[in-house]
Amino acid sequence: MAGHDASGHLHVSAESKAPYDEETLARLHVDAAEVISRYPQKRSALLPLLHLVQSVDGYVAGRGVSFCAEVLGLTEAEVSGVATFYTQYKRHPNGDYTVGVCTNTLCAIMGGDLIFDRVSEHLGIGHDETTEDGKITLERVECNAACDYAPVVMANWEFFDNQTPESTIGLVDELRAGADVRPTRGADKVCTFKEVSRVLAGFPDGRADEGVGAGPASLLGLRIAKDHGWVAPEGASGSSNGSSAASSSLTSTSDGKDGSK
């Protein structure tokens, strides 16, 4: 186990550095080889491999850092530098479900701050802390680009729209009880942190096309435009106005910095 002391410094336990057993290590090597084969340079596979070791340990343990460094020909310092930069990588044991309450501006004023405070009180934990049963890690998260459904709560990055303190307390209670919980949109149920980490490592679970992606609120502008026959000006999607560069930059940011930034 690893944790923070009162000063906030991270302590990585000896257990975090304990070697993988033979079977786990062999499976990790097979999976890592498949991931690495997708990239022209193997060091480019670091982000998915960090998700892969999280899918085994539930966080990026010391042995996960060592494994990534070894198979990619990097130093442990280089791997740690990446793992500590992105919020989707956890450097201490995470709960089965990361419940992220959006407390960015719009969600906050629509009730996100109140939701966080009530759920925090209900669970007895603060930001980036985990319940004693290891089920829930609570986080304040940044905008999830779902402001039209504010206030929004994410459970392992599945959307729970238009939340209230009561509905979110109901959500965490159901997750803790082991119930199958259906998000407002997207997949039919919330998967565990380890399961989701394996998908993010590049091993699809077949759920990507389940459920509705964009709900009525997100599509309202499109419907109004269609009703009025409005279309984008000629050339608006080209690179002449810089939109291509902007969109490409957004894509890489959401892929790396994670959906909660």
Ligand code: FES
């Ligand atoms: S501010 Fe919460 S989803 Fe955008």
